[in-house]
Amino acid sequence: MAGRPGFVGWSLDPDEREALLKRFAPRYPNVVADHVTLKFGDRAAALPTETAGEIVGEADDGAGVQAMVVRIGGTTERPDGSTYHITWSLAPGRQAKESNDVIARVGWRDLGPARVTLHPRAYPR
Numbered sequence: 125m126a127g128r129p130g131f132v133g134w135s136l137d138p139d140e141r142e143a144l145l146k147r148f149a150p151r152y153p154n155v156v157a158d159h160v161t162l163k164f165g166d167r168a169a170a171l172p173t174e175t176a177g178e179i180v181g182e183a184d185d186g187a188g189v190q191a192m193v194v195r196i197g198g199t200t201e202r203p204d205g206s207t208y209h210i211t212w213s214l215a216p217g218r219q220a221k222e223s224n225d226v227i228a229r230v231g232w233r234d235l236g237p238a239r240v241t242l243h244p245r246a247y248p249r
Contacts (some may be wrong), residue, residue: 130172131164134242135195144179147238151190151215156220157212160194160242162202171244172196177208179240181232183223188215191223193232194240198216206230 134217136144136158145157145179160177163169172201174196181193194208202208207227 130247131161132166132169132244132246133159133161134162134172134174134177135143135159135245136244137241137242140241144238144240148179148182148192148212148235151184152188152213152215152218154214154216154218155212156214157192157210157245159245160208160210162194162208163204171246172242173244175244176239177242178196178237179210179235180211180237181234182225183209183230183232185226185230189222189226190214191227193227194243195237196211201223 130146153171162172177196178197179192188202190212190249191209194210200207206224209223
């Protein structure tokens with residue numbers, strides 16, 4: 125049904141996004157860096173209540189997917205067992221949905237925490 129969320133999560137603050145992109149340089153030409161997913165594919169999912177998080181890590185498969193791991197509400201683990209993250213940058217032919225698999229396969233390295241403002245949002249299908 126049109127207008128129903130494909131997923132709920134958070135968008136990044138546009139001003140903070142620019143500063144974060146300077147601090148954490150994108151490695152691939154397609155810069156995404158725009159949201160964190162809470163729940164995918166649940167049309168009845170409520171918007172989250174948290175409004176802040178921290179970038180605490182980075183995953184990069186060296187082949188075109190770079191993602192920043194985010195801690196929200198004291199955890200990096202999403203309710204579905206995957207990891208809160210921001211798809212940061214992609215090489216041609218790669219897709220944002222691959223970030224979950226990359227994090228699971230190669231893990232992530234710790235970074236000094238960087239605070240990030242999160243705006244609750246529903247993303248249509």
